[in-house]
Amino acid sequence: MADIVRHGRLQNPPFRLRSGQLLAALMTASALMLAAPGAALASNNTKTGSSAKAKATAGGHAGNRSAGRSSAKAQPKGRKGAVAAEARTAGATARPARKPASNAAPIQEAGNAEARLIAVYEMFGRGQARPALAKARDLVRDYPNFQLAQLVYGDLLAAQVPPSNALPDTASIAKMRGSPAMAELHEESKRRLQALRERPPANTVPSQFLALSTRSRYAIAVDASRSRLYLFENSDKGLRLTADYYISVGKSGTDKATEGDARTPLGVYYITSSLDPKSLKDFYGAGALPINYPNPYDLRRGKTGGGIWLHGTPPQQFARAPLASDGCVVMANPDLKQLLRKVQIGATPVVTARSLQWITQPQAEKESQSITGAINGWKDARANGNEAQLKKFYLPDFQRSSKKSTEGISAVDDEVKYAQGKRVQLKDMSYLHWRDGDDTMIVTFGEVFEGEKSGRSRRQYWLRQGTDWKLFHEEILG
Amino acid sequence: MPKSPRPRARFSFSPAVRALFLAAATCGAVLPALAAPEHEEVDKLMQAGKLDEAMTKADAFLKDKPRDPQMRFLKGVIQLDTGKRAEAIAAFTQLTQDAPELPEPYNNLAVIYASQNQFDKARGALESAIRTNPSYATAQENLGDVYARLASQAYSKALQLDQNNTAVQPKLAVIRTLFTPTPVGGKPTAVVASAAPAPAPVAKAPAPAPAPAAPPPAKVAAAPAPVAAAPKAPEATPAPAPAPAPAASTASNAEVESAVRAWASAWASQDMERYLAAYGPDFAPAGGQSRKSWEEDRRARIVGKTSISVNIENLAIKVDGQTATAKFRQIYRADNLNVSSRKTLDMQRSGNHWHIRKESVGG
Numbered sequence: 001m002a003d004i005v006r007h008g009r010l011q012n013p014p015f016r017l018r019s020g021q022l023l024a025a026l027m028t029a030s031a032l033m034l035a036a037p038g039a040a041l042a043s044n045n046t047k048t049g050s051s052a053k054a055k056a057t058a059g060g061h062a063g064n065r066s067a068g069r070s071s072a073k074a075q076p077k078g079r080k081g082a083v084a085a086e087a088r089t090a091g092a093t094a095r096p097a098r099k100p101a102s103n104a105a106p107i108q109e110a111g112n113a114e115a116r117l118i119a120v121y122e123m124f125g126r127g128q129a130r131p132a133l134a135k136a137r138d139l140v141r142d143y144p145n146f147q148l149a150q151l152v153y154g155d156l157l158a159a160q161v162p163p164s165n166a167l168p169d170t171a172s173i174a175k176m177r178g179s180p181a182m183a184e185l186h187e188e189s190k191r192r193l194q195a196l197r198e199r200p201p202a203n204t205v206p207s208q209f210l211a212l213s214t215r216s217r218y219a220i221a222v223d224a225s226r227s228r229l230y231l232f233e234n235s236d237k238g239l240r241l242t243a244d245y246y247i248s249v250g251k252s253g254t255d256k257a258t259e260g261d262a263r264t265p266l267g268v269y270y271i272t273s274s275l276d277p278k279s280l281k282d283f284y285g286a287g288a289l290p291i292n293y294p295n296p297y298d299l300r301r302g303k304t305g306g307g308i309w310l311h312g313t314p315p316q317q318f319a320r321a322p323l324a325s326d327g328c329v330v331m332a333n334p335d336l337k338q339l340l341r342k343v344q345i346g347a348t349p350v351v352t353a354r355s356l357q358w359i360t361q362p363q364a365e366k367e368s369q370s371i372t373g374a375i376n377g378w379k380d381a382r383a384n385g386n387e388a389q390l391k392k393f394y395l396p397d398f399q400r401s402s403k404k405s406t407e408g409i410s411a412v413d414d415e416v417k418y419a420q421g422k423r424v425q426l427k428d429m430s431y432l433h434w435r436d437g438d439d440t441m442i443v444t445f446g447e448v449f450e451g452e453k454s455g456r457s458r459r460q461y462w463l464r465q466g467t468d469w470k471l472f473h474e475e476i477l478g
Numbered sequence: 479m480p481k482s483p484r485p486r487a488r489f490s491f492s493p494a495v496r497a498l499f500l501a502a503a504t505c506g507a508v509l510p511a512l513a514a515p516e517h518e519e520v521d522k523l524m525q526a527g528k529l530d531e532a533m534t535k536a537d538a539f540l541k542d543k544p545r546d547p548q549m550r551f552l553k554g555v556i557q558l559d560t561g562k563r564a565e566a567i568a569a570f571t572q573l574t575q576d577a578p579e580l581p582e583p584y585n586n587l588a589v590i591y592a593s594q595n596q597f598d599k600a601r602g603a604l605e606s607a608i609r610t611n612p613s614y615a616t617a618q619e620n621l622g623d624v625y626a627r628l629a630s631q632a633y634s635k636a637l638q639l640d641q642n643n644t645a646v647q648p649k650l651a652v653i654r655t656l657f658t659p660t661p662v663g664g665k666p667t668a669v670v671a672s673a674a675p676a677p678a679p680v681a682k683a684p685a686p687a688p689a690p691a692a693p694p695p696a697k698v699a700a701a702p703a704p705v706a707a708a709p710k711a712p713e714a715t716p717a718p719a720p721a722p723a724p725a726a727s728t729a730s731n732a733e734v735e736s737a738v739r740a741w742a743s744a745w746a747s748q749d750m751e752r753y754l755a756a757y758g759p760d761f762a763p764a765g766g767q768s769r770k771s772w773e774e775d776r777r778a779r780i781v782g783k784t785s786i787s788v789n790i791e792n793l794a795i796k797v798d799g800q801t802a803t804a805k806f807r808q809i810y811r812a813d814n815l816n817v818s819s820r821k822t823l824d825m826q827r828s829g830n831h832w833h834i835r836k837e838s839v840g841g
Binding site for chain 2: 137140144145147148150151153154155157158160161162168169170172173176177179181182185316317
């Protein structure tokens with residue numbers, strides 16, 4: 001047809017004319033508002049930032065169908081496999097320590113969604129609204145339950161609606177934009193971007209990780225203020241940030257104190273087991289990694305509750321709101337799957353902090369000097385058989401626990417007998433520092449007596465009193 | 479002035495201007511020229527609601543010229559009107575393959591998809607329509623509606639709301655006939671206002687299928703633009719002040735002016751009763767649209783806007799006995815839209831009142 005040309009064509013491309021005002025209007029209501037200015041920066045930082053790719057994704061939206069899991073007693077809600085917290089940690093479904101939990105997720109899958117969302121932000125920030133729209137459409141096609149992606153897609157679509165459109169849909173859009181639940185999605189958007197913009201300084205680690213034995217091949221640190229979980233790989237070259245993921249914490253925030261307070265605990269913990277997702281309700285998604293809250297320090301301070309897990313999201317939600325759980329740390333299923341294949345039961349530390357501080361290797365070494373001195377003093381006192389001197393290292397309410405039977409070393413005095421004056425070498429030292437009102441150190445090591453090939457593994461909880469470090473708890477790991 | 483029965487189609491201006499045209503001035507819109515008498519006949523029958531008869535004629539015509547796009551298109555519309563969606567989809571889809579440069583079949587496919595709740599498919603079709611013809615107004619408007627629905631759906635998903643009870647389904651506009659233009663390069667003003675005369679350039683009968691090289695769209699687009707965008711065209715701009723008129727007509731001038739201003743103010747204040755009353759009983763909506771459906775259209779376009787303002791500048795009135803023409807620049811603002819255009823109202827006196835009997839853009 002030669003003659004399909006139209007008379008009424010205008011020079012103006014159809015949508016340009018209103019883009020100015022419209023954009024302004026959109027920004028006030030949009031998740032994109034938070035994205036546009038600094039999104040490009042985010043990607044740059046992501047690339048330069050200590051090797052982390054903008055991988056993560058997760059978090060989301062208050063599902064509110066919480067299963068009341070913040071306490072051990074409230075736990076046994078699951079149908080098939082949900083077990084009381086104690087049972088779970090003991091390990092019905094727990095896998096043997098030191099073996100990474102297996103899981104067969106392709107590594108590329110995770111992170112993908114967030115990275116793609118950020119790409120949409122960046123395009124939009126550069127004024128490429130149409131390509132951004134196309135990318136957003138692909139994203140929601142692949143992740144239809146990614147609510148923030150839906151919101152961004154909706155925002156981009158709404159930007160294409162002529163302002164003169166007075167259809168019912170425009171009214172319902174306005175109404176939904178005003179919905180309070182939008183605020184949570186905007187917050188999620190903000191935190192994701194913030195975490196990607198403000199990267200940890202190069203060659204730094206969270207201040208809790210003063211030293212980590214290479215027996216822990218991975219370490220995890222959660223920054224609640226950024227809704228972010230950082231995953232580190234540990235080698236003889238030290239810790240290296242390998243990925244970070246959006247996460248959700250408790251509805252009421254952090255600093256858990258009592259059972260049922262819907263808060264996420266703050267402290268230094270270890271993964272205690274990996275729960276088979278088949279034994280879990282859909283609500284927990286791809287799996288669950290319980291941590292040892294309340295740890296001996298928490299118990300000492302009278303904290304209650306339990307059943308704190310890192311777990312996935314329900315099928316209908318790709319991610320949940322920043323503050324959504326009953327105290328658990330919630331990750332998108334693809335992200336959790338990545339974690340599942342890496343963590344070592346009993347050996348992967350999980351730091352949960354209100355806000356992470358990042359320190360360099362020299363700083364970490366300096367920080368660990370005083371506790372190194374205390375450990376050596378303790379070791380020497382024991383080797384010398386000096387009971388009085390050894391006692392100085394213990395607080396009166398010191399307690400010891402062991403997974404095995406206590407084998408006759410249930411008291412401080414037994415240490416001397418146990419050591420029998422033999423020289424001992426401590427190896428695989430890990431120092432995890434936790435400072436809140438008090439200054440505590442969680443020290444994990446193995447000991448090998450002279451002439452023997454192996455010995456015990458211990459995890460000791462030290463508390464600083466004045467300038468001295470004192471032991472208040474010890475776990476014999478095996 | 480009842481037009482010869484021409485298809486009521488909505489055409490081809492940017493959304494901004496189009497909003498105006500459709501809204502206010504469909505009367506002046508370009509009317510498609512149907513190439514062959516058969517087309518016109520089928521179209522007439524369709525408008526008269528004689529769909530069976532129209533179908534018979536269409537089929538007969540297609541027996542001889544099975545590839546004729548216009549008739550195939552009309553047949554698709556008949557199928558659509560008679561609820562034969564699957565057949566209509568097949569017809570329009572085939573047309574998009576045989577004549578991918580035509581926006582209309584894409585548009586109508588979108589209408590069907592949307593009616594089946596397949597808004598993403600509708601979007602795809604409309605984007606194709608616009609790709610072939612960026613300023614195709616009906617498709618633009620439909621696409622706006624589809625975007626609004628998709629946005630609404632996305633927000634529902636973002637909030638995990640039940641999507642079954644969201645707003646009423648948008649109803650997209652069907653294009654009734656393929657558009658064939660009057661010759662390019664005619665008088666600029668002809669674009670809008672002249673629709674009426676020329677009984678279609680016969681020579682331009684819908685060429686059989688594969689497009690014998692349409693003029694480069696960009697070039698074509700450029701030509702008419704100034705008109706629609708109006709600001710230039712100095713020769714068309716009447717003197718700011720009416721030329722000194724015979725004393726006798728001064729009073730009439732004032733009456734006409736006040737009628738025009740009343741019309742604009744009713745429009746701006748969204749007073750539909752007064753607004754519609756400004757149009758006389760002999761007012762003929764463009765494209766053979768019925769008065770009733772034109773009124774509904776207008777209502778839909780006016781009511782519900784947050785605000786409308788209609789300013790009139792450079793008003794020039796010419797009175798000739800019982801009739802008058804008012805030409806002016808109309809500055810229309812609604813919500814975020816701001817459009818300035820030339821407007822001509824043909825007025826008719828009845829008693830002490832002046833009514834609009836024709837409204838056109840341009841001039």
